[in-house]
Amino acid sequence: GNSVTQMEGPVTLSEEAFLTINCTYTATGYPSLFWYVQYPGEGLQLLLKATKADDKGSNKGFEATYRKETTSFHLEKGSVQVSDSAVYFCALTLNTGFQKLVFGTGTRLLVSP
Amino acid sequence: DAMVIQNPRYQVTQFGKPVTLSCSQTLNHNVMYWYQQKSSQAPKLLFHYYDKDFNNEADTPDNFQSRRPNTSFCFLDIRSPGLGDAAMYLCATSRETPPSYEQYFGPGTRLTVT
Numbered sequence: 001g002n003s004v005t006q007m008e009g010p011v012t013l014s015e016e017a018f019l020t021i022n023c024t025y026t027a028t029g030y031p032s033l034f035w036y037v038q039y040p041g042e043g044l045q046l047l048l049k050a051t052k053a054d055d056k057g058s059n060k061g062f063e064a065t066y067r068k069e070t071t072s073f074h075l076e077k078g079s080v081q082v083s084d085s086a087v088y089f090c091a092l093t094l095n096t097g098f099q100k101l102v103f104g105t106g107t108r109l110l111v112s113p
Numbered sequence: 114d115a116m117v118i119q120n121p122r123y124q125v126t127q128f129g130k131p132v133t134l135s136c137s138q139t140l141n142h143n144v145m146y147w148y149q150q151k152s153s154q155a156p157k158l159l160f161h162y163y164d165k166d167f168n169n170e171a172d173t174p175d176n177f178q179s180r181r182p183n184t185s186f187c188f189l190d191i192r193s194p195g196l197g198d199a200a201m202y203l204c205a206t207s208r209e210t211p212p213s214y215e216q217y218f219g220p221g222t223r224l225t226v227t
Contacts, residue, residue, distance in 0.1 A: 103155035
């Protein structure tokens with residue numbers, strides 16, 4: 001089956017620290033990969049995406065590279081801000097036919113001043 | 114700005130009393146989704162519409178129904194809410210099914226069952 005595994009949180013960092021949130025996947029085909037962010041009390045927002053191997057998605061200082069050899073899509077940011085505190089979901093969908101978004105369990109990030 | 118709108122943001126209903134949540138979109142997307150998200154969990158897909166075609170997830174309880182009267186609107190009906198149905202309900206849209214589609218989410222409706 002298709003699944004996404006994320007590191008458990010919460011991840012607690014000080015402002016300006018380096019962030020990595022690990023995400024690995026299992027898929028029967030060739031998935032597209034996504035990171036969604038959910039701020040408290042809000043819906044999900046697409047943060048970045050990558051649709052094929054070696055693609056790098058980037059947005060708002062966040063980056064993730066689609067690594068087919070390690071089946072990973074780790075999220076990184078060089079210097080986090082308090083406003084980055086949120087829950088981050090890694091997700092995949094297959095590129096053939098209709099396949100629903102498969103989410104990881106989410107990782108809560110807490111950034112302190 | 115084009116967007117996905119959910120009303121109300123907070124809904125309180127009584128045990129067993131039918132409730133309807135609404136979603137509208139100005140994106141003109143042909144696919145609309147309803148998700149249930151319980152505390153500290155990932156969203157769980159309940160069903161989706163591709164245009165007028167309704168697609169139910171196999172494990173969605175019969176208590177949950179949906180209507181899509183036109184492209185812009187989609188409703189989630191909970192016929193007899195139980196305490197276990199208290200959750201955030203998220204509506205999402207996408208232009209079409211894969212490959213490489215993106216889903217755009219509304220802000221959610223938080224449902225409380227008393």
